[in-house]
Amino acid sequence: MRYLPLTTADRQAMLAAIGVSSIDALFADVPEAARLDGFVDLPRAQGELEVERALGAMAAKNLVAGAVPSFIGAGVYRHHVPASVDHLIQRGEFLTSYTPYQPEVAQGTLQMLFEFQTQIALLTGMEVANASMYDGASACAEAVMMANRVTQRKKAILSGGLHPHYREATRTHARFVGFQAKLAEPDPEAREDLASEIDGATSCVVVQSPGVFGQVRDYSALAEACHKAGALLIVVVNEAVSLGAVRSPGAMGADIVAGEGQSLGNALNFGGPHLGLFATRERYVRQMPGRLVGETLDAEGRRGWVLTLSTREQHIRREKATSNICTNSGLCALAASIHLALLGEAGFTRLAALNHAKAVALADRLAAVPGVSLVNDTFFNEFTLRLPKPAAGVVERLARKKILAGVPASRLYPGKPALKNLLLVAATETTTETDMAAFATALAQVLA
Amino acid sequence: MTDWSQAVSQFRSDAKTTATVSGNRGLQIEEPLLFEQNAPGRTGVDLPEPPAVRSRLGGITREGPIGLPGLAEPQVVRHYTRLSQKNYAIDTGLYPLGSCTMKHNPRLNERLARLAGFADVHPLQPISTVQGALELMDTLAHWLKTLTGMPAVALSPGAGAHGELCGIMCIRAALEARGEKRTRVLVPESAHGTNPATAAACGFAVDSIPATEAGRVDLAALRAKLGPDVAALMLTNPNTCGLFEREIREIADAVHGVGAFFYCDGANFNAIVGRVRPADLGIDAMHINLHKTFSTPHGGGGPGSGPVVLAESLAAFAPIPWVVHGAKGLELVERAQGSARGSIGRLKGNHGQMGMFVRALAFMMSHGSDGLRQVAEDAVLNANYLLARLKDELTPAFPGTCMHEVLFDDHFLKDTGVSTLDFAKAMIDEGYHPMTMYFPLVVHGALLMEPTESESRGSLDAFIAVVRALAKRAKSGDAESFHAAPRFAPRRRLDETLAARKPVLRWQPPRSDRQAAD
Numbered sequence: 004m005r006y007l008p009l010t011t012a013d014r015q016a017m018l019a020a021i022g023v024s025s026i027d028a029l030f031a032d033v034p035e036a037a038r039l040d041g042f043v044d045l046p047r048a049q050g051e052l053e054v055e056r057a058l059g060a061m062a063a064k065n066l067v068a069g070a071v072p073s074f075i076g077a078g079v080y081r082h083h084v085p086a087s088v089d090h091l092i093q094r095g096e097f098l099t100s101y102t103p104y105q106p107e108v109a110q111g112t113l114q115m116l117f118e119f120q121t122q123i124a125l126l127t128g129m130e131v132a133n134a135s136m137y138d139g140a141s142a143c144a145e146a147v148m149m150a151n152r153v154t155q156r157k158k159a160i161l162s163g164g165l166h167p168h169y170r171e172a173t174r175t176h177a178r179f180v181g182f183q184a185k186l187a188e189p190d191p192e193a194r195e196d197l198a199s200e201i202d203g204a205t206s207c208v209v210v211q212s213p214g215v216f217g218q219v220r221d222y223s224a225l226a227e228a229c230h231k232a233g234a235l236l237i238v239v240v241n242e243a244v245s246l247g248a249v250r251s252p253g254a255m256g257a258d259i260v261a262g263e264g265q266s267l268g269n270a271l272n273f274g275g276p277h278l279g280l281f282a283t284r285e286r287y288v289r290q291m292p293g294r295l296v297g298e299t300l301d302a303e304g305r306r307g308w309v310l311t312l313s314t315r316e317q318h319i320r321r322e323k324a325t326s327n328i329c330t331n332s333g334l335c336a337l338a339a340s341i342h343l344a345l346l347g348e349a350g351f352t353r354l355a356a357l358n359h360a361k362a363v364a365l366a367d368r369l370a371a372v373p374g375v376s377l378v379n380d381t382f383f384n385e386f387t388l389r390l391p392k393p394a395a396g397v398v399e400r401l402a403r404k405k406i407l408a409g410v411p412a413s414r415l416y417p418g419k420p421a422l423k424n425l426l427l428v429a430a431t432e433t434t435t436e437t438d439m440a441a442f443a444t445a446l447a448q449v450l451a
Numbered sequence: 452m453t454d455w456s457q458a459v460s461q462f463r464s465d466a467k468t469t470a471t472v473s474g475n476r477g478l479q480i481e482e483p484l485l486f487e488q489n490a491p492g493r494t495g496v497d498l499p500e501p502p503a504v505r506s507r508l509g510g511i512t513r514e515g516p517i518g519l520p521g522l523a524e525p526q527v528v529r530h531y532t533r534l535s536q537k538n539y540a541i542d543t544g545l546y547p548l549g550s551c552t553m554k555h556n557p558r559l560n561e562r563l564a565r566l567a568g569f570a571d572v573h574p575l576q577p578i579s580t581v582q583g584a585l586e587l588m589d590t591l592a593h594w595l596k597t598l599t600g601m602p603a604v605a606l607s608p609g610a611g612a613h614g615e616l617c618g619i620m621c622i623r624a625a626l627e628a629r630g631e632k633r634t635r636v637l638v639p640e641s642a643h644g645t646n647p648a649t650a651a652a653c654g655f656a657v658d659s660i661p662a663t664e665a666g667r668v669d670l671a672a673l674r675a676k677l678g679p680d681v682a683a684l685m686l687t688n689p690n691t692c693g694l695f696e697r698e699i700r701e702i703a704d705a706v707h708g709v710g711a712f713f714y715c716d717g718a719n720f721n722a723i724v725g726r727v728r729p730a731d732l733g734i735d736a737m738h739i740n741l742h743k744t745f746s747t748p749h750g751g752g753g754p755g756s757g758p759v760v761l762a763e764s765l766a767a768f769a770p771i772p773w774v775v776h777g778a779k780g781l782e783l784v785e786r787a788q789g790s791a792r793g794s795i796g797r798l799k800g801n802h803g804q805m806g807m808f809v810r811a812l813a814f815m816m817s818h819g820s821d822g823l824r825q826v827a828e829d830a831v832l833n834a835n836y837l838l839a840r841l842k843d844e845l846t847p848a849f850p851g852t853c854m855h856e857v858l859f860d861d862h863f864l865k866d867t868g869v870s871t872l873d874f875a876k877a878m879i880d881e882g883y884h885p886m887t888m889y890f891p892l893v894v895h896g897a898l899l900m901e902p903t904e905s906e907s908r909g910s911l912d913a914f915i916a917v918v919r920a921l922a923k924r925a926k927s928g929d930a931e932s933f934h935a936a937p938r939f940a941p942r943r944r945l946d947e948t949l950a951a952r953k954p955v956l957r958w959q960p961p962r963s964d965r966q967a968a969d
Contacts, residue, residue: 004822006555008907009829017832017908021839021852026828029835029852030726032695037731039824045597048819051559058813061590062568064583066576075573078800085496087528089565092750095542096535099556102752104548105885106947107876107940111538112751115531118485121957125518131956134752137609140800148652171797175770179620179795181654221511250511263800270565273584274574274801275609276754288954294752299950302943305474311950317612317648318890322657327648330610330742334750341531344485345495347521352513353494356501363504381509402577410575417786432498 004048066402068271072438073407074365076385076429077215077415078139078166078241079274080266082354083433088268088341092334102294102330106309107301112333113308116296119340126246126343127260128253129282133293135332136279139241139263140172143209145281145292145326146261147173148180150207150235152290152325153258157182158204160197163190164214166241167415173209182206189416191378191387191425193218198228205232207259211239212252215415216427217382219249226256235259243267243280243339244431245383247355259283268342269335278335289315292326354432358384361430365439369428372447378425385429387412391450394426400449406442479941482533486958489520495527518960537941538751539884545906545914549856549887549899550643550691552721552743557817560747560810569809574801578783584805585781588774591812595739595758598815598823599720600730603766605759606774607803611718614738614757615649615685620795621736621761621768622683622712623653628768628793633682633711639668641692641891646685646716655682662893666692666849666858670701677709687716688732689723691891692849693834693856693899703733712736712765720744721903722831722855725824735762741804745811756807767793772802829904830855833911837900840915844922848894855903861896863922868930871896874921876944879937881917 009017014026023029030038049057068081075081092098096111103109103116116134123132136142147159159177161170161184170186177184187195193216197208208229213219226236238252240262252260264278265271281293288295289312297311317324346354362384370377374391390397394411401408412425430439474481506512522530539546546553564570572584592604605621608614619636626633636650639660647657658676663669668686684706688696696702706713715729715737721744729737741747741756749755761769771794773784783802787794818826831854838847838857846862861871875885875898887899902911925933937943 004818004825006557006817007822007825007829007904008910009832009904013908014829014832017836021832021835023835023852026832029828029831029854030695030723031852032697032854033723033727034697034700034732036700037727039726039728042820042824043597043725043728045594045820046816048822049816051817054559054813054816055563057816058563058587058809059566059568061583061587062563062566064586065568065572066580067567067571068573068576069567069571073573075575077575079574081571081573085524087495087524091528091531091535093561094532094535096538096540097531097751098561098748099541099553100538100751101546101548101551101553101749101884105539105875105879106945107937107942108539108879108884109537109751110941111534111536114482114484114534114537115751117956117958121486122519124957137613137754138800141609141613141798166800168797168800172799175620175796175798179623179653219507219509219511221509246513247517248513249508250513254514270570270806271573272570273572273581273805275799275804276756276806277800288956295954295956297950298955299946301945305942307942307945309945309947309950311947311954311956314951317644319644320648321644322647322651324644324648324651327612327616327645327652328610329612329643329645330740330749330753330755332609332754333752334748335754337531337751341527343519344522344527344530345524346519347489347494348517348519349492349521350494350496350498351517351519353498353501354496357498359506359508360501360504363507364502366507379507381511382507399577399579402580407573407576407580414575414785418788 068407071405071407072441074409074428074430074442075407077410077427078263079271080242080429080431081271081433082266082431084268084342085345088338091341092338097337098334103310106307110307113296115337115340117298117308119336120296122340122343123280123282127282128251129260130285131288132282133291133295135336136281136293136328137332138275138277138279139261140169142261142279142281143169143239144173144176146237146259147207147209148176149259149290149292150237151182153235153287154206154233156204156206158185159206160185160200160208161187162197162210163187163195164193164216164218165209165211165239166215169239189419189422191216193220198225201228201232201234205234207235207237209237209239212249213245213383217379217386219381219383221250222255237261242384244355244358247352248359249383264339268338276332276335278332278339290325291315293328293331357432361432361434362386365430365434368439368443369446372443374450384431385427388426388428390424390426393423397449401445404445406445408442480533482530484958485522485530486520488522488526491521493521493523495522495524544882545902545910546884547886547900547902548884549901550718552901552903554746554903555905556746556748557814560813563813564806564809569805582780585774587812588808589781591808594815595760598724599737599760600728601760602763603761603769605761605769607770607798608738608757608759609799609804610753610755611738611740611757612645612649614759615645616652617759617770617798618714618736618738619649619653621765622714624768624795625765626682633680635681637676637681637684639686641690641893642685642687643691643716643718650685666694667696668702670698673702674705677705679709681709681711683712683714685714685716687719689719689854692858693853694849695854699732718743719855722827724827725820726827736765741807741811745814747807747810754804754807756804768795770795770798826904833902833904833906836911837902837915841918844919856899856901858894859898860894864925867925869925869933871898873933873936874925876936877921877933880939883914883917
């Protein structure tokens, strides 16, 4: 077996050194009834070639988003990732290292995470960011639990513009952790007024910028209303590229930002691994979940970095920890950080402008298709169309024409028939004129 | 702190002899932060000029610069290459971190995870266009179920601790479905910190179970703590002392006897994979860290993946989405209704860590049922070889053989002036990542070593020679050299107290720049 260096002779010699006659002796503590004599009923070892063929065959059964015009977003966006990103994250010293518990031999990971924390704090307009979470939805649930700790209250109000996966993940946590999650109705037109719902028991209000239906709103007044009532405003961002054009959550008065960073440097990956982002105000840092990297000095007085404020974490505090999270999304954070380093201020803001321009062109084009109307009055790179018939069937028919037309709202809101004609459509810098023309033409045909 | 300041003055005098003009030391090159290499307007990505359009942002636009530094591609590539060279990694050497399972990461798995048919597929594409992706998830589920003997698996958890959360939530849901409200979860003292943190997060009181002299759960103490208010026992097996819980079936019976569930932390499944099926031990739920047993790369802190295998009694509560066989092929159940009405709901976005599923399945298929059994055997053999060759120089925490990892306490360092920490830092100078230190908590000054199946006998012999020599040196009274360690790493000991007392968690422009900007 190509991954196992011990030879039969090694094994014999080592058993002799240990002083046992067979490997079975080392498993003697396993109860007799639980010992497997033979192999489990699964295929035997295979060479690289065979494994590559088998998994390659599975991969070949999927429609590759990049091979066809694709307009699917809803929290996961197809951006161009520069070649050097994937090259650098595959350096073995990053790829095959552990969490940086021994800082003297992990300065690479630690410095990278310190830079990542700074980049995310800058993008979100917040003071501090952590070293990442699993993904946006789980980060959102953690943000609500943090707000509950900070305010010592137990009621969260979740906007109808918040991605349903984030709402559902938070609701699951609410049931088992023991807090109330009040879900506002889905809000495609961004008309909701959550300020009037806040009361003395409210720990936080969670909104998304831009919203899941694409709307861009200013949450400054909502932030004020929250603060007046002693509650926190949590702003979710699941298209990180929007932060190059849209006003930052920090500038709107957010107390916590929970987000998804997949758009930066990370592939679609059929939904994972992605990159949870988490940022807040400095005064709340000791209530934050997750790992934090801090600057310090070594014994020669040289600058260096360590994991810090670990007394919040499970490996020190055990049942009193702020969260049970341990492993997070380190390598995805590295990819995002490299992508941002390559873009820089000029590249990142241009990327955002380009995304917006493509979406504007696409929205104008699709809204001109007979029977189709644009729901949004504002959007960044994703918007909602109202079709004259259920969107799911339209999307299925377009998929047969090799066009990934977007996400039917019914996929995200299966229990809401009123939304069944809505279609979420995204454009990014990868969208071409030809893609747009193909989509508009095919949509007109399918609706005719 | 006298030792510390002596050590510092020792460093300073060393530093003079090793000082260079640049601060670099051969291949160890000092690298400034990205932010210190900024030239405004510079970029490493060429993008076309955006066409002029009427903005639809509603005037809600970013005001002022973000503050991202501008670098060109050569600078970025060099920056991260230099940073990478400051990391220890399994690619560079034996990584004996007990409980963390740092084994070889096959590059085939990286190649396969990057196939466009997996990496460039959107989770919300029509189901008809992702049949291969669902087939991969279904195949992975089949392997995990077969290897554990369990009837169901929840694939979505994002890492081991997330899997624990999933498992404990399922247990609570099952209890609620029985109309029971139980309040306590039992956790052994030697458990990973995530276990009590998870139980507490789900609203349970955590009750600690002591260990016996032999490093295992004290069955009598467990029985005494069991009662109708106990929801679950969370147990790691093999446990964090590297020992198999001999009485595990009695433990399971006792737990089931009071109507509670048996949750197993599967972090150490790599020790028994292919030789023991957790179902045969009486386990009701167990997460599997794909980055441990099935070698998805740890990436300096993730991403992980923590599927949870579930007994029949818990299967109905598994989080959505579920992959199921339907009339038109594979389907995704994304809503907690119908057959999934008992589901605890969604734990995270989308369907799970697909990229990790591909890597883990490639690892499993490469090894096969025969190779996976060999993985467990070689991991256990390697750990016992370390134990056999070190036990006269170090002090094993418990008598007898071990499983995949071997635990020593710090008795061999008694009266030497050398602590477990000092010993670990001396390992760095010898070119090794230190073993896990001060965990588990049940042993004084713990040193936990896990070589994994990836190490050759030659590699183990070299490691053994270093550990023995260091132990001898400590006993010979040469404490000073340990206090000064590490001397040859990119940094010497870092002041963690300073970092925590005055947290600096992000880069800030130098004060003079900030004032100029104002």
